[in-house]
Amino acid sequence: MNGTCRNGATQERKGRCSGHHSNKLSATQTPPTAEPKNITMKPTIDTRLHWTDHYAKHGFAVVKNILEPAYIEEALNEVKKLVKSDLPMDQWTKDNTPKLGTQAHNEVFRKVYDQPKVRAAIDEMFGSPHCFLDERAFQLFFKPRDPQAKPELLKGGHIDFVDVPIPVFGNGFMIQFSLVNKQPFGGNITIWPGTHKVVQKHIMDDPNWRYPANWGGITNSEPYEFVAGAGDALFFHHLVAHEGNVCTTAMPRISLHCQVLRKEWLKEISADHDLSPWERSLAMNGPYKVRCDEQKMMEEGYRRRKAKTPDHPQVKQKEELAAVDAKMRSGY
Numbered sequence: 001m002n003g004t005c006r007n008g009a010t011q012e013r014k015g016r017c018s019g020h021h022s023n024k025l026s027a028t029q030t031p032p033t034a035e036p037k038n039i040t041m042k043p044t045i046d047t048r049l050h051w052t053d054h055y056a057k058h059g060f061a062v063v064k065n066i067l068e069p070a071y072i073e074e075a076l077n078e079v080k081k082l083v084k085s086d087l088p089m090d091q092w093t094k095d096n097t098p099k100l101g102t103q104a105h106n107e108v109f110r111k112v113y114d115q116p117k118v119r120a121a122i123d124e125m126f127g128s129p130h131c132f133l134d135e136r137a138f139q140l141f142f143k144p145r146d147p148q149a150k151p152e153l154l155k156g157g158h159i160d161f162v163d164v165p166i167p168v169f170g171n172g173f174m175i176q177f178s179l180v181n182k183q184p185f186g187g188n189i190t191i192w193p194g195t196h197k198v199v200q201k202h203i204m205d206d207p208n209w210r211y212p213a214n215w216g217g218i219t220n221s222e223p224y225e226f227v228a229g230a231g232d233a234l235f236f237h238h239l240v241a242h243e244g245n246v247c248t249t250a251m252p253r254i255s256l257h258c259q260v261l262r263k264e265w266l267k268e269i270s271a272d273h274d275l276s277p278w279e280r281s282l283a284m285n286g287p288y289k290v291r292c293d294e295q296k297m298m299e300e301g302y303r304r305r306k307a308k309t310p311d312h313p314q315v316k317q318k319e320e321l322a323a324v325d326a327k328m329r330s331g332y
């Protein structure tokens with residue numbers, strides 16, 4: 001992963017190394033320490049990698065301009081109809097706009113899956129045009145500016161399997177599409193690169209490993225912030241740590257958060273055949289065979305959790321989405 005140094009560390013290093021002919025120190029100079037301390041690296045996209053390789057290696061990828069301008073316009077008009085405000089969009093705030101809910105049945109938003117470049121990218125991920133299960137489990141994320149919020153990113157991150165068994169392979173991935181141009185701290189999603197491998201290894205080693213009970217230490221690094229242009233997409237792995245942030249910019253956060261499911265649940269990854277990019281992202285810890293039917297495991301896990309904690313807020317959120325499509329519950 002390419003990194004850019006925060007706190008001016010890059011410039012400091014350049015300053016030390018360039019410009020002077022002699023490396024000798026004068027008596028009054030203190031010797032430089034080996035490296036400045038406490039540098040945190042802010043992850044960026046490694047543009048040397050093809051987007052599918054980036055996805056497999058880091059657990060996420062950005063594909064720019066995946067949505068057609070005409071579709072973006074249509075979807076934004078739909079948002080404006082729902083918001084019913086006389087104010088221009090950049091004056092919308094949390095306090096002067098309604099909550100829009102998931103919009104999980106909205107006919108315009110669900111068409112995002114029909115966008116030609118989106119469908120091509122899904123097929124590329126699955127390595128075939130026949131794998132995609134044409135379920136449309138998605139949510140509109142509408143987050144206008146919160147005038148009280150500070151411009152900062154949330155720490156911690158999460159995965160979407162709360163107090164349930166976690167599938168090593170699962171049956172899909174997520175795509176988040178931005179309908180607007182964003183700035184940093186604009187309510188953007190953050191991703192902790194590479195955590196898909198770490199989390200998967202834990203589950204492979206211990207099927208009783210759970211989020212959040214066993215999460216400590218997984219995300220104590222800098223996350224990547226998806227500062228999107230209108231029409232850009234973020235693809236992310238079912239096990240990569242991620243988080244939604246508060247919106248502190250004039251432009252609201254307006255995105256579609258979509259599950260992409262595969263018809264068949266994977267049972268095994270062996271080294272003896274070509275892997276699709278999606279399979280490669282699941283094979284970072286080597287060949288593996290599932291211990292049980294993961295689809296059944298998930299259905300059973302959600303049933304048990306519901307019986308135990310019917311009022312858990314994340315349980316409620318997931319169940320609202322689950323109402324969109326019963327099949328979805330078997331996956332997430």
Ligand SMILES: O=C(O)CCC(=O)C(=O)O
Binds near residue numbers: 141160188243245
């Ligand atoms: O706000 C976001 O982009 C992330 C939301 C999320 O991770 C979730 O709903 O599980």
Ligand SMILES: [Fe+2]
Binds near residue numbers: 158159242
């Ligand atoms: Fe999530």
